[in-house]
Amino acid sequence: MPVVTCGSIGDIISICSLIQSLVKALDDIRGSSAQYREIVNELNTLEGALREVKRLSDSYSSTTELRPLFNTTTQAAEQCRLDIQCFLDKISKYEKYLSEDGSGNVVKDTAFKVKWRLSHHEDIIPFRAHINAHTACINVLLSAINL
Secondary structure, rough: OOOOHHHHHHHHHHHHHHHHHHHHHHOOEEEEEOHHHHHHHHHHHHHHHHHHHHHHHHHHHHHHHHHHHHHHHHHHHHHHHHHHHHHHHHHHHHHHHHHOOOEEEEEHHHHHHHHHHHOOOHHHHHHHHHHHHHHHHHHHHHHHHHO
16 A cells, blocks of 8 residues: 655645645636635635645654555545646636736736636536535545544
């Protein structure tokens, strides 16, 4: 059975950094709706859970009985990273136009905002579901580790 290695902790730190990038991208959207704020809050909750995984891993990863739980948690974190990266890839072309300063071209900014609203607004619902599922899974695993 694989052991949580230093690379795994690095992966968790990388995921936290990715979450922070996504939070910043969503925060930069001018006039962001309550839905965007909810995503930011959910991502912050997920980041907190991942930081707790790192903290516990630093303390207990060498404990033989906990290795399977840490391995499962690392796999959940990796799937989470993939979902976040996929969502970031989808919104990256909009970032310049949706940011607070915009691109400098009001017409393009407005066009991209409309395009975002029409074509990617529905992507938020499954993304939020995935984030909440990952958070719940990681929190359950953390509860088991803390027993």
